[in-house]
Amino acid sequence: MTRTQQIGVLIGLVLVAALTLLRVSDPPLLRQIRDITFDEYQRITPRPFQNTPVRVIDIDEASLREFGQWPWPRDRLALLVQRLSDMGASAIAFDILFSEPDRLSPRTVMRDVAGVDPSLLRRLPDNDEAFAEAMEGHPVVLGFGLSTDGTYRPPVKAGFAFTGESPFNAPPRLVAATPLRPQLQIAATGIGHISLNPGTYSSVVRRIPLLLTDGEQLYPNLALEALRVAQGASTYVVAAAPDAPNTLTSLKVGDFVIPVTANGELWLYTSPDVADRYISAAKILAADGPPADVSAAIEGSIVFVGTSSAGLQDIRTTALGQNVPGVSMHAQTVEQILSGRFLSRPDWADGLEILAIAVLGIVLVIVTTFVSPAFALLCGMLLTVLALAASWFAFSQWGLLFDPLAPIVCGSIVHFAATSFRILVIDRERREVRRAFGQYLSPSLLYRIEHTPGALRLGGDDRELTVMFVDVRGFTSLSERLQPADVVRFLNTLLDALSRHVVANEGTLDKFIGDSIMAFWNAPVDVGDHPRKAMRAALQMRETLAQLNKADAFGFGPEYQVGIGIGIHTGLACVGNMGAEARFNYSAVGDAVNVAARIESCCKEVGFDILASETTAAALPGFALLDAGSLGLKGKSSRSRLYAVVGGETEGKSEAFHGLLQAHEALVEALQNHAADSRKRLAAVRQKISPFTPALADFYRRLARRADHFRDIPAEAEKPISEAG
Known part of the structure; x- marks a missing residue:
């Protein structure tokens, strides 16, 4: 690994750590993205509407036209309770606040009239008392709202039993409540809060708080209380994690066990808003009594009384993107509990997603740094598909909610950053290497240099090389007979054809010196069996030249045959970048280079085209070599034994x-x-x-x-x- 790659990996890991910490902090934007993802899952496969014993008594536009604007006098609500009870409703829950006296009550109206006898006032009917009397002995549940003023706490009509750690600090906090009329709260069988999403950042109702707490007492939700009253249960069983304080796991009400979040919320698995869920209040209050089909629908059902009138401003948005009456959300809560179709997000989901971000980020940093960007992109896409598939499978099969987008988005950021660093820095260095060596290295060697940069040590390195010199015989006399352009054309044809064999055999083209070629093997990276590869290149040059002469590729006519001399020697040389800082060449110098050049000169004296030194010949067992004698090389105090290379x-x-x-x-x-x-x-x-x-x-x-x-x-x-x- 090069230093640049080390820096790239370090920067990538720092980015991964930062993104992991960002997910640990879980800012609102990430939570919103996560919730939108889960909304999309529900839109793909919403909970189907089932004909469960749950109905909404809707104070709709038709009811308001029939009986006048809201609020209605409470004696009319008393009639509604009476008729619902007569039809056999198992629980009647009002998603309506009764915090003020009924302003339409006769006693209230006459109290404002001057000179009315107080004894007469006492004899006048009071609608709140009539409403309370109608509630007596019937399964009625009233709702209360949340407030930030006062100290009122509604009475709790049910008991609580606990398992595990204390749950009193787990649910959302109840600061104060809107007060109920005293006679109504006494007459009610159950009392529950009607808040759907207290303290949340979104208007979409995704989770229903089943419990609230003031630190000393738990307060049930309206839907939960309606379910309790319908079963005639008297106690809630609250299960908390045995080893995690302030962490709830489930609620049991009557025969139903409800999985909840750590703070006692129910993930709402929404079904589409359908007309079958609603019954107009006008049908219940009809003068000639409710129709038979309405009575059949009410019998044994938990009914919620609320309004869908837009003017009363109780419209909420579901995870499916539908705007529905708030009362229907309470009804859907009970429907979901009765159907047993729950969604849950395990306590370890956050840890799993954080781990996924870290692992995915590290994998992408390593893959992007050390393999091609295309392969890294393919890996990223594969991991993205796997994350989406796993998340969807968990949702569709078991109702488990795992966020696939946080790991995917963080992985995409890491991949983009790592790829950018690679393109701007790492690949720039590789492009410089390719630019510097691409003209005289084989593609295989160039690939090894690019992907094994530690093997490339520039600036002077003593290495054992096999050095080759190639020279054209009789070039001086030939060039005297040709025009300069013809000389250039001849050299280009010949040297291009011969030099290809150097590159093809993993050699390095050092330079062209007039009509000569200098090449070497085993630098800038190690080349195994380099004497053999150099000799194969020389033999291929011999064959190529014979073909060129036979085809008259130079245009000299069949009577003139171009000849070459090749000298090859294996020995120690210094190889590296040489020249000025602004302009340099990768080359080799040393005794091995000089000997190879002298051996090439000996080709004229020996009368043979390919000569090799004794050290090179020793590395070529099995080649067709003939002893060419011991010749004196210029600059050497002793003669050197050379070998004529007949064949391979x-x-x-x-x-x-x-x-x-x-x-x-x-x-x-x-x-x-x-x-x-x-x-x-x-x-x-x-x-x-x-x-x-x-x-x-x-x-x-x-x-x-x-x-x-x-x-x-x-x-x-x-x-x-x-x-x-």
Whole structure:
């Protein structure tokens, strides 16, 4: 890993940590996104409406037209209670506040008339008392609202039993309540709060607070109290987490166990608003009595009395995006409990989502840094699909609510940041490497440099290299006969064809020097078996040149054959960027480079096109090599043994080369011993060269004049060419 990649990973991890901490703090924006996601799930598969024994007695526009504007006199509500009770309603819950005296009561009206006898006032009917009398002995539940003024607390008509830790500080706080008329709160069988979403940031009703607390007493919700009264239950059983104070887990009322959130809320699984849920109050109060179908619908049902009239401003928004009367939300609460279709968000859901953000972020940072952006994007998309699928499956199968968007959004931010850093920094460095090395490295080597930057150490590095020099024979005389443009065209054709073999065999093109090529292997990155790859490149150059000559690719005519000389040596050299700071070249210098250049020059004297040093030949077992003698190289105090490269491994294994090698070794031995039959042995060798490169003919023709190259020369007779002049 490079330092730049380390910095990129560090920045990515810091971003992941910041996003994880952001999710831990859970700001309102994230909560809103999470709630909208769960709303969409419900819109895809809402809870189906079922004909449960729950109905809404709707004080609708038709009822207001029939009986006058709201508020109605409470003796009319008393009649409503009486008729609902006669029809067999199991509970009658009013989503209406009764905090003020009935202003339409005769006693109240006459009290404001001057001079009325007080005894007469006492004999006049009071609608609140009539309403209370109608409630006596009937399962009526009244509602109270929340207030920030006063100290009123409504009476609690039910008992509470607890399991686990104390639950008194878990539910939402009740500061004060709107007072109920004294006679009404005494007559009511149950009293519950009607608040649907106290203290929430959204107008959408998603969770219903089933309990409120003042720190000493719990207060049930209107729907919960209606369910209790309908069953004739007297006690709620509140279950709290055994090892987590102020954390509720469930409520039991009568035969029903209700899973709740930690603060006692019920996730509302909303069903569409349908007309079958409502019965107009006008039908109940009809002069000739309610119709038979209405009586059948009311019998045994829990009924909620409320209003859908827009003018009375009790309209709420559901998770399905529908605007419905507030009273229907209480009815849906009971419907959901009766159906057993619950939604729940486990206590460990937050921890799981936070862990998902951290893990997903770390994976994307690593993947984006070390693999291609396209693959990282594919991984991100796959993880996104998996998160959505897992969240949806949990919702559709078990009613569990897990937020997929927080990990996805945070993962997208991390992926965008990591990709941007890579494009702006990491890939910029790779582009610079590609720009610097792309002209003289094979794609495979270039890929290794880009993805293994630690292998590239610039600025001077001692490495064992196999160095190759290639030179065109007779170029000076050839260029004298050609126009400059023709010379350039010739060189471009030849050098392009030959240099391709260097790149194809994982070599590095160092430079073009006029009509010459310098290349080396095993830098800037390690290349395994580099002498063998260099020699294969040389043999391929020989074949390519023969094809070019045969096809007259240079336009010189069949009578002129272009020739080259190739010198190859393996040894230690210093390789790196060399030159000025503003302009430099990646190159190699050292003794190995000089020896390779001198060996290429010896091709003229030896009369062969490919010569290799003894160190290179030792690394080429199985190749078709012939001893070319020991030659003095310029700048060297001793002679160097060179080898003529006849062919590759295929030729080296052939019977023809085996015979040639035996004849050649016999000739070398005769030359070393000054044997009289040297000429005879030379003739025998010449008879065996026909299956191989035509260059062998000139090689053996010159060998007759190079007998000294195969004989030992006393050390004192060997002098550097520089000393010999």
